[in-house]
Structures are given as C-alpha cells and as structure tokens.
Amino acid sequence: MTLELIEPVKSILSEVETATGKPLRFVEKGELNTFAAVKIARKTMPTHVVFYRAQHDAIINHLVAHECGHILRMFAAPEEKRLIPAKPKDPRAMLQEIEGDLNRISKLIPMQELVRVAGMWTDGLVRQLTNYPPDIMIEKWLYDSYPDLRPYQLQSLERQNQQALKGISKKVQTITPTKIYNSANIMNYRLL
Numbered sequence: 001m002t003l004e005l006i007e008p009v010k011s012i013l014s015e016v017e018t019a020t021g022k023p024l025r026f027v028e029k030g031e032l033n034t035f036a037a038v039k040i041a042r043k044t045m046p047t048h049v050v051f052y053r054a055q056h057d058a059i060i061n062h063l064v065a066h067e068c069g070h071i072l073r074m075f076a077a078p079e080e081k082r083l084i085p086a087k088p089k090d091p092r093a094m095l096q097e098i099e100g101d102l103n104r105i106s107k108l109i110p111m112q113e114l115v116r117v118a119g120m121w122t123d124g125l126v127r128q129l130t131n132y133p134p135d136i137m138i139e140k141w142l143y144d145s146y147p148d149l150r151p152y153q154l155q156s157l158e159r160q161n162q163q164a165l166k167g168i169s170k171k172v173q174t175i176t177p178t179k180i181y182n183s184a185n186i187m188n189y190r191l192l
Contacts, residue, residue, distance in 0.1 A: 003052060003064075005061055006061050007148070008065070008146040009064055009065050009149070012068045013064075013068060019076075020041065020075045022047055023046075024049075024068075025048070029052065032052070034053075035053050035056050035060060035063050036053070036063035036064055037050075038051070038068070038070055039051070048071055050068075058152055059152050059155045062155070065146065066135075066139070069134075073137070085130040091118075091119070091122055098178075098179055101177035101178055105176075108175055117175075121180045124184065128184060128187045129187065164188045167185060
C-alpha cells in the first residue's frame with residue numbers, strides 16, 4: 001500500500017526539512033510494532049527516517065505528523081541539550097525488584113518468553129516516562145495548528161485509548177509484575 005499523505009502533513013514534512021536541513025526518507029517496514037516510527041537523523045545521517053507499516057489506514061496522516069513533531073521539538077533544543085533516553089545498561093536492579101512476580105509468572109509463561117517480555121517491560125516504561133510529556137505537547141500543537149488534521153488525530157487517539165484499555169485486562173494483570181502493571185497504567189491514566 002502506498003503512502004498517500006494529506007496537504008497539512010506535507011506542510012509539516014516541509015517544515016521539518018527547513019528546520020533541520022535534512023530531508024525525510026520513508027521506509028515501509030512490515031514487522032513494525034506501531035503504525036509509524038521515526039529515527040531522527042544524527043550528525044552523520046543524511047536523512048530522518050520515517051518507518052511505517054505496509055498495512056495502514058488514513059490515521060497514518062496523524063501518526064506521521066506526530067513523529068515529525070518529535071523531530072521539530074528535538075531540533076528546537078540547543079544541540080547540547082538534545083538527549084535521547086537509553087535503555088538501562090544493567091537491568092539487574094529492575095529484575096531484582098520484580099523477582100517474586102517473575103517467579104509467579106514463570107509458571108504461566110515459558111522462561112525463554114519471559115526473558116524477552118521482561119526487556120519489553122523495561123523499554124515500555126522508559127518510553128512511556130520519556131515520551132508522554134512531549135506527546136501531549138505535540139498533540140496540542142497539531143490540534144491548534146492543523147485543523148484539517150483533527151479528524152485523523154481523533155481517530156488515532158481513540159485507537160490509542162482502546163489499546164491502553166486492553167492493558168488493564170485481568171489477563172494482562174496476571175502476567176505482568178505488579179510494579180510494572182501499576183506504573184504503566186498510572187501513566188496511561190494521566191495521559192488519557
């Protein structure tokens with residue numbers, strides 16, 4: 001499926017190129033966990049890269065605009081303050097805090113799968129903690145500045161809300177350490 005974007009999004013793409021001096025390159029990526037994601041160009045990269053799923057619908061307009069918002073916010077900051085959160089170098093402290101829950105959950109999920117999921121929990125919490133505040137500001141900017149994008153924004157945010165609601169299911173609670181489950185849902189509650 002080709003990527004067809006509406007005029008307000010094309011305007012935002014142009015704004016990104018002007019503000020950063022680097023164009024955007026779009027890459028279709030089938031195994032993407034989300035519908036769209038961005039890799040902001042570092043000094044040595046010639047382009048910003050926007051990844052998107054082959055299978056998508058019209059809300060891709062909002063998602064691409066939102067990802068461009070992250071690029072614009074990053075380049076609005078002085079270069080020495082452009083920080084990107086990183087994974088903890090040593091996740092043992094986190095694993096020790098949830099050791100009791102891991103023992104309980106290992107009876108429900110094979111250990112090999114549990115090791116993979118534990119990394120996703122850590123990454124997810126870091127992403128929530130660092131992305132939610134800018135996400136709110138980006139959504140406000142899009143709403144205020146691009147009224148033609150609002151229908152796509154509403155559909156996209158409603159879909160995100162439905163996904164967040166799945167995170168409070170009994171099944172998810174059963175297979176998630178209490179500390180991670182509570183932390184993630186507190187952040188979801190504050191955002192939504």
